[in-house]
Amino acid sequence: MARYNGPVCRLCRREGEKLFLKGERCYTDKCAMERRPYAPGDHGQGRRRKLSEFGVQLREKQKVKRIYGVLESQFRKYFEKAEHQPSVTGEKFLQILESRLDNVVYRLGFATSRNEARQLVRHGHIQVNDRRVDIPSYQVEVGDKIEVKDSSKDMKRMEEITEFNEVQEVPSWLESDLNQLEGKMLGEPVREDIDLPIQEQLIVEFYSR
Structure with a gap:
């Protein structure tokens, strides 16, 4: 891809x-x-x-795409999926993005950036429910167990990551054990837990033109 x-x-x-x-x-x-x-x-x-109304909406869309490392075609598919859900479109859209495996690995503190988390997933270092998953866009579900596989836990880079992330806060919808490099998705992410400077309504307006 x-x-x-x-x-x-x-x-x-x-x-x-x-x-x-x-x-x-x-x-x-x-x-x-x-x-x-x-x-x-x-x-x-x-x-x-000064940006036009369209320009402001476009910049917000581009910003969120870059934060999560998603290209346009997949980004739009996520929006269309959220649009057909019986919930607030913008919030559901962010919920889908937050539930990507690469983002969950990052949020759990197993990587220092989403890009690094994506590499860990692609290289086969991450397991979901004791099975290796190497697809960064994999949608994690409530109750899923996410962990770094045993043979990767001793990597020097993992030691550096856990040391750096010891002071980082894990969102309430996740449970993380940095010592064991494993965690669990406790519930679906809610808007209050997504501490990013995002105005999702602008993206809804952009795609609703």
Whole structure:
């Protein structure tokens, strides 16, 4: 599947805020948003034009796509799926994104970024209900057990990750044991638990044009 492989710090600068795409680096003064807090390109430091209503909606959609690392076709499929559910479309949409396996691995503290979590899943380091799952978009369900497989728990990188994430808060819909590198999905994510600067209504308006 196609995937953006360019410089991710450029994405944060384009959106004008930290999207925390590079894990530990985003918390240091090496972060591109700390050093160059303006849009990339020759005209990045110039005065920004005021966005139209469509422009604001588009930027919000692009930002959320970049946060979760999802391409347009799959992103739209998620929206269409949420749109046909008997619940608030925007909240259901975020719930679907949050339930992706790569995001759950990140939220549990088994990775320092969603991109790193995606790599762990793809390389076969993650198990769901004692079975290896290497599909980042796999939808985790309530009651599922997620863990790093035994042969991967001793990797030096896993030690670094758990040390970094010891102070990170795990959302209430998940239960995590960093010592054993295992966790469980206790319930469906609710909007109050999604601590991201997202205005999902703008995305609903964008796709409802």
